[in-house]
Amino acid sequence: MSRYWSDLVSDLSPYVAGEQPKIADLLKLNTNENPYGPSPKAIEAIRAAAGDRLKLYPDNESIALRDAIARLYGLDRNQVFVGNGSDEVLAHVFNGLFRHEGRSLWLPDITYSFYRSFCALFRIPVQLVPLADDYALNPADYTGPHAKPPAGIIFSNPNAPTGIAISLSDVESIARANPDTPVVVDEAYVDFGCESSVSLLKTCPNLVVVHTLSKSRSLAGLRVGYAMASPEIVEGLVRVKDSFNSYPLDTLAQAGAIAAIEDTDYFNQTCQAVVATRETLTHNLTALGFEVLPSKTNFVFARHPRHDAADLSRALRDQRILVRHFRQPRIDQFLRITVGTPDDCARLCKVLSGIVK
Incomplete structure (x- = not known):
């Protein structure tokens, strides 16, 4: 603890991201990155934008990007808020919508752990x-x-790290039962088999739907996220954003994000490939004796009745395969395994077969 820290810093328990190793030939199935690269059109757009105009500030309102998102979902531009990854968008949501004296934020006991970090920060x-x-x-x-x-x-819907989704009608029932409360649905993994709640925005003005381009659009390295909500909620988020950083998305990020969003053929192709591999991986893990929760994401959550999850994680790392293990009550016997390519998942199951047998 430093004598220069504020009281707030001393009390924080920061979010711990998945390991980002620098080891060659390591199969990385621990951070839910997409195994397929970004749309070639996104790469082309980024290259085209990397010119003399980088001496200028980017569009601080991200108008072209917000228009692309609005067209995709049938919304108006003033219903779209963008930020430097969905984590930054969520930070503004927590700061701008959840700080009400004497009232608590409700969230599942097992979910994305960054939510609790934000609660401590704010x-x-x-x-x-x-x-x-x-x-x-x-x-x-x-x-x-x-x-x-x-x-x-x-x-989160689907939830992380469990991978389980609830129905659109269930989301609607929660929003309608709490009309004076902001209800935020984090849909980071929605494109891998779950129905988005965006259609509910017409009838549920308290709903906020958060997306990222890191998963289904294969742009984790670009850091682009967005929220969709009523114009009055978006206006509040913009007020918070412009009191913190008026330029959260750079020129290259905006160009690549627009191209990725508009390349629906590539998006559909890669999502379908991930879903197909997920079903095969689930089948093969089940054959090895694992219990696998029903997943609508680009990962599976699995445990083995005869093998400790921490031991399995260490044994896999010894074989140059990384998966995610959470030392958290109720789920400390599960492994979260990112769906890789078919070859990645075949390698994982071959190694696991030797370990569990």
């Missing part, structure tokens, strides 16, 4: 809502009468 009280025994989110836990209205509700 001094937001937390109300953890346990997932069911099968690790599914129960909408009734959020729709019953409340002694005090939540400051907000946030959950």
Whole structure:
């Protein structure tokens, strides 16, 4: 602890990202990156933008990018908010929508761990809502009468790290039961088999839907995320953003993001490839004795009844394969395994076969 730190810094427990190793020939299945590269049109657009105009500031309103997102989902531009990755977008959501004196933010007990880091950073009280025994989110836990209205509700759909999704009608029931509360649905993995909640924005003005280009658009290195909501919510997020950083997306990021969003053929092709490989991986892991939760993401969440998850993770690393293990109550016997290429997953299952047998 430094004597120069503020009291806030001393109390923080920062988010811990998945390992980003610098080791050759390491199969990296720990951070849910897409195994297929970005759209060639995105790469071409980035190269075209990397010219003399980089001496100028980027469009601080990201108008062309917001227009592309709005066209994709049938929205107006003033319903779209963009930021430097969905984590930055979420930070502005937490800061701008959830800070209500004496009221708690409701979120599942097992979900994206950055949510709790944001709560600590912005001094937001937390109300953890346990997932069911099968690790599914129960909408009734959020729709019953409340002694005090939540400051907000946030959950991932599909959930991370479990991979389990709830239906569009379940999302709607949560939003409608809390009309004066912002309900945020983090849809980082929605394109791998789940229905987006964007269509509910017409009837649920309290809903906020957050997306990223890091997963299904294969642009984790570009850092582009966005939120879709009512114009009044987006206006509030812009006020927060412009009080922090008016230029969150650079010129190259905006150019690449627009091209990736508009290349729907490549997007559909790569998403379908990931889903097909996920089903094969699930089948093969089950044949090895693993219990695999039903996934609608680009990863699977699996445990073996006869092998400790930490031991399996270490044994895989010894064989130059990285997966994610969470030392967290209720899920410390699970491994989160990113869906790679068919060859990646075949290598993983071959190594696991030798370990578990």
